[in-house]
Amino acid sequence: MYPNYKQSILNVSTTLLEHYGVFSHHAKLEILKPYLQDKKHIMLILLDGMGMNILNNIDENTLLRKHVKTAITSVYPPTTVAATTSVLSGLTPFEHGHVGWTQYNRFEDCHTVVFLNKDFYDESHLLKTHFKDTYLAYETILEKIKKANPDLSVRKLFPDFEINGYKSFDLMVDELIDISKKESSFTYAYWTEPDYTIHDEGVFNDKVKATLTDLNNQVERLYDSVNKDTLIIVIADHGLVDVEGIALYDHPILNLLDKKPSVEPRSTAFFVKKGEESRFETEFKCAFDNKFVLMTKQEMYDSGILGSGEQHPLLDDFIGDYMALSHDKYMFNIKESSTFKAHHAGIHPDEMWVPLIILEK
Helix, strand or coil, rough: CCCCCEEEEHHHHHHHHHHCCCCCCCCCCCCCCHCCCCCCEEEEEEEEECHHHHHCCCCCCCCCHHHHEEEEECCCCCHHHHHHHHHHHHHCCHHHCCCCCCEEEECCCCCEEEECCCCCCCCCCCCCHHHHHHHHCCCCCHHHHHHHCCCCCEEEEEEECCCCCCCCCCCCCCHHHCCCCCCCEEEEEEECCHHHHHHHHCCCCCCHHHHHHHHHHHHHHHHHHHHCCCCEEEECCCCECCCEEECCCCCHHHHEEEEEEECCCCCEEEEECCCCHHHHHHHHHHHHHHCCEEEEEHHHHCCCCCCCCCCCCCCCHHHEEEEEEECEEEECCCCCCCCCEEEEECHHHHHHEEEEEEEEE
């Protein structure tokens, strides 16, 4: 399943930009527009990994499930690096260039863990430059909204892996409640759950249900505490699927590559030695054809799966010569054996569909 860049998480951001008087060349969500009118406080909460399929862990009468207005898609790849960046930038992955956990860094000839600025394959290699901040920088929707609305309070709330972040979702909700009692505001809040738990436990089980129940209860506490001048929008960056790993780190097909594989276990970039393209295609399809869709870089671009707009200048580096897209339960163990029970970033519908939850009094 491909994303719909007219009905996606990206379009939540472009609709918010339009509401605050900021131009965006991407489509807007008509279903969201009426709810934004005459609101003093607008809060966009992104719960990592809470796809439509994941919500089925909790009862249909819970606040989060009752207030799903529609299902929208993630972007491609449906993974945190690409998807949260689309939400925070109002751009497609084709434009902002964030496509996965690891991306090839030509400036230091290594595969960089984008959010951690580490060498994925050699942790002893200390990068000289901050790759993301230097080569993948963008203006956020928060900056754009603040620029157009100087008197508006604009905030970003994150877990404590960022400076001044929050140790728990409860504390983050406390801050949102406090924000709702002050001057007009727009707030973006991101939390790591339920993704963190689902990776370790799988898609449907009691631990995931307990995590979602706690998230639902905290959002309900927020909802009960705000006035009718506050709008709460809850989305996710992607869903997840239960997975089965395939060892790639010692597979003979690696002999046909001039760089190691990159991007994501369920959407993997291959950099093929010149002249070995035909052999690579043959051997890949022989080994993995029923498990992954293999696309050339040009086929990726022509398909529009990464979206439209002005192509990021380094995107060619990241995509490689081929991308392997998982449409079933399989993922590549790229560097070593994996203990993940569930993952994301492929083209399975359960990874792609996420909720648009709208809460107002």
